[in-house]
């Protein structure tokens with residue numbers, strides 16, 4: 001078992017101290033001798049999320065130093081052990097640390113500056129992979145059982161994680177409930193094209209020492225066990241959302257999960273991974289991308305179709321709008337000089353990702369605990385995804 005670091009790492013609001021905040025900001029070089037006298041903890045926006053606690057911490061300094069931040073953003077893991085275990089099994093916290101420690105300073109887009117990152121060591125990549133392969137290779141009935149009881153069976157670790165980032169003030173975001181204006185969507189797509197192009201087919205994307213996380217799941221068979229265990233119940237519960245066409249796509253993804261997951265993971269680009277509009281901060285100085293908790297490498301459609309699957313008003317024109325937006329993204333990707341990812345291949349990938357989104361909506365309906373103001377996330381997303389789906393799943 002890896003050991004814990006021999007230092008205190010706060011994991012909740014109650015454990016934060018002025019001394020720790022002083023140490024954290026000094027470690028970044030933003031201040032040298034100034035000291036935090038007092039601090040005030042608040043919610044930055046959405047507050048306590050599914051995977052973790054995100055806090056805005058306002059700072060009062062004893063002396064004025066030019067670069068001393070007036071506030072920082074602190075992220076701790078979830079205190080809900082079920083959510084936390086599920087998040088950790090997919091690299092939930094490690095992915096975001098990996099991104100900020102290894103890549104954030106290299107990307108050609110705006111992301112919050114890293115101020116401090118500290119986490120207890122986890123198992124080595126090799127031993128984690130061994131365990132993932134072992135569990136994922138268990139017989140179908142066992143995997144289905146694990147899937148059904150995942151929240152109880154997948155244990156949270158005792159590791160501590162604290163990530164401190166630049167707080168981006170006065171930002172405008174579009175929540176999951178709302179739909180973004182077309183100009184915002186275009187700006188996000190163009191920013192994603194620049195991000196994707198920057199590390200295009202770079203060997204570091206395939207280097208397990210840098211990035212080693214799947215777009216779909218670390219254990220696709222376990223995820224599929226969850227799907228199979230709940231699928232029928234979910235359809236009976238919400239036939240209005242999980243229509244026959246919807247389920248054709250979701251089931252197609254389920255039936256081909258290993259092959260499709262491997263396809264989507266081909267390391268063409270660095271992916272943001274959770275390109276929802278509530279992870280996009282619009283400021284006077286431009287767009288800032290946040291929340292790299294599911295970042296990794298893979299095919300760029302993973303970000304593009306994921307974003308569009310929640311951002312286009314459902315209705316008869318939705319699919320046409322989707323195809324135009326995909327074309328717009330692709331033109332920008334081409335404009336950066338990426339000339340070996342043809343539009344037709346990209347569009348097929350987008351269809352695969354829509355099927356993945358349909359599949360995920362079923363899982364969300366089956367397992368999600370958090371509500372969005374009375375509506376489940378599936379209730380918000382499923383109609384938006386449904387409006388984009390083609391008649392049939394793609395041929396691939």
Ligand SMILES: Nc1ncnc2c1ncn2[C@@H]1O[C@H](COP(=O)(O)OP(=O)(O)O)[C@@H](O)[C@H]1O
Nearest residue numbers: 044045046049054073112166167168278290291
């Ligand atoms: N650096 C930041 N500056 C300002 N607000 C932020 C920052 N990071 C996160 N937020 C706000 O906190 C919310 C949750 O943070 P996020 O990193 O997306 O965590 P989660 O994993 O819970 O979605 C965001 O939707 C945004 O409103």
Ligand SMILES: [Mg+2]
Nearest residue numbers: 049278279291
């Ligand atoms: Mg988020």
